[in-house]
Amino acid sequence: MQGVEKNTLGLYLLGVENKENKMNVTFTSYDKAQSTDASLIGKEVHMFEASGLGKAPYKFTYYDDLKGTCQYCGHNLHYRFWLNSADGKTFHVGSDCVLRSGDEGLIKIADAIKAKIAKERALERFKEQVAEVKNLMKEHSGLLSAQPHPYYGLTEKHSLYTSFENSLYWSGKSNIPKLLKRLKEVISNL
Numbered sequence: 001m002q003g004v005e006k007n008t009l010g011l012y013l014l015g016v017e018n019k020e021n022k023m024n025v026t027f028t029s030y031d032k033a034q035s036t037d038a039s040l041i042g043k044e045v046h047m048f049e050a051s052g053l054g055k056a057p058y059k060f061t062y063y064d065d066l067k068g069t070c071q072y073c074g075h076n077l078h079y080r081f082w083l084n085s086a087d088g089k090t091f092h093v094g095s096d097c098v099l100r101s102g103d104e105g106l107i108k109i110a111d112a113i114k115a116k117i118a119k120e121r122a123l124e125r126f127k128e129q130v131a132e133v134k135n136l137m138k139e140h141s142g143l144l145s146a147q148p149h150p151y152y153g154l155t156e157k158h159s160l161y162t163s164f165e166n167s168l169y170w171s172g173k174s175n176i177p178k179l180l181k182r183l184k185e186v187i188s189n190l
């Protein structure tokens with residue numbers, strides 16, 4: 001983390017006030033390899049601990065996408081990150097508050113989860129678009145099969161339909177939106 005000193009206990013002293021939530025505590029984040037008691041560094045406490053969510057350090061347990069609000073800031077969440085505190089309390093916060101906490105270990109986990117979610121969404125979107133292309137082609141197969149292939153013309157083996165079939169076969173996540181758009185345009189002009 002830029003401009004942050006790591007002390008001999010493996011703790012990152014951020015030296016910033018959590019003004020947004022008016023906690024007025026200088027908080028400390030924890031390297032994921034460390035699990036040192038916050039009391040070791042005097043009054044500096046993790047912002048989750050300062051708000052009564054349980055003692056640091058925290059262990060990530062799981063995430064879910066059930067609706068809820070962040071137990072730290074009260075904002076509505078798309079994803080809840082469930083944490084266990086060192087003194088056995090269980091609570092959930094949003095990824096924004098994980099970031100705001102400066103807790104390196106938790107941030108790494110939250111980032112990895114966010115990347116995983118984004119990947120899953122992209123795959124889901126890809127599958128939806130492939131299904132849409134297939135449905136449109138099926139629905140308009142008669143008209144598409146009667147139109148010439150852009151390179152080979154209309155032959156026994158080639159038609160506009162087979163051209164789209166071929167494009168779909170080679171289509172990846174990045175170009176499926178273009179293919180779908182082109183197909184819709186072609187259909188609207190048939």
Ligand SMILES: [Zn+2]
Binds near residue numbers: 072093094096
């Ligand atoms: Zn929050």
